[in-house]
Amino acid sequence: MEIAPGAFHLKGYLPIERQRAFVGSCRALIEGEVPGYVPVVRGGGKMHVRMLCLGRHWNGKTYRYEPIRSDYDQREVPPLPSAFRDLACEIAASAGMTLDADLCILNYYDADGRMGLHQDKDESERSLAAGVPVVSVSLGDTARFLFGGVRRREPVEALLLESGDAFVFGGPARLRYHGVTRIVSGTAPPELGLSGRFNLTLRQY
Ligand code: SIN
Ligand code: MN
Numbered sequence: 001m002e003i004a005p006g007a008f009h010l011k012g013y014l015p016i017e018r019q020r021a022f023v024g025s026c027r028a029l030i031e032g033e034v035p036g037y038v039p040v041v042r043g044g045g046k047m048h049v050r051m052l053c054l055g056r057h058w059n060g061k062t063y064r065y066e067p068i069r070s071d072y073d074q075r076e077v078p079p080l081p082s083a084f085r086d087l088a089c090e091i092a093a094s095a096g097m098t099l100d101a102d103l104c105i106l107n108y109y110d111a112d113g114r115m116g117l118h119q120d121k122d123e124s125e126r127s128l129a130a131g132v133p134v135v136s137v138s139l140g141d142t143a144r145f146l147f148g149g150v151r152r153r154e155p156v157e158a159l160l161l162e163s164g165d166a167f168v169f170g171g172p173a174r175l176r177y178h179g180v181t182r183i184v185s186g187t188a189p190p191e192l193g194l195s196g197r198f199n200l201t202l203r204q205y
Pocket of ligand 1: 105107115136143145161178179180199201
């Protein structure tokens with residue numbers, strides 16, 4: 001379903017068995033050797049998600065990408081798993097776009113998780129100018145997602161991102177504002193054994 005030129009909501013994209021496999025990977029990664037953490041951003045506020053970057057680290061203090069988590073624990077960012085890269089490529093193609101992802105921001109939202117309205121604009125100028133898409137994959141509890149215009153004051157549309165949904169925004173939609181107002185707890189498919197929500201955003205720097 002096309003939400004706006006260049007923005008597609010692919011409902012129920014991932015069947016439950018594929019969701020289970022990705023949930024397993026997300027869990028292992030976020031609880032792994034280089035774990036997820038709650039970023040503290042520029043103004044000093046804590047984010048309302050637990051984050052783990054893969055492939056390139058997004059620094060919440062500088063809003064730049066780097067190979068070392070210099071705003072947190074000085075550890076090297078874990079690599080982007082090839083299954084994540086392949087998934088991004090496949091989903092972008094379903095929306096008629098191409099994406100050779102080299103990074104993923106994996107976020108875990110608990111029942112109180114949320115993310116303010118923002119643009120994804122920290123990737124390279126070249127990637128942004130070309131409108132290389134961001135591919136988002138949702139797993140677990142449903143999120144109330146806002147999708148607006150390229151200016152903050154423009155009206156926003158609210159939609160529900162459910163487990164297995166993909167959302168792609170590229171081309172003229174690449175710099176549209178978006179955010180998550182709330183998590184609808186207890187809505188994850190029981191087969192996942194997950195409370196809360198994982199969201200993967202796959203991007204090309
Ligand atoms: C993000 O904008 O980085 C995350 C969006 C989402 O969780 O659906
Ligand atoms: Mn974003």
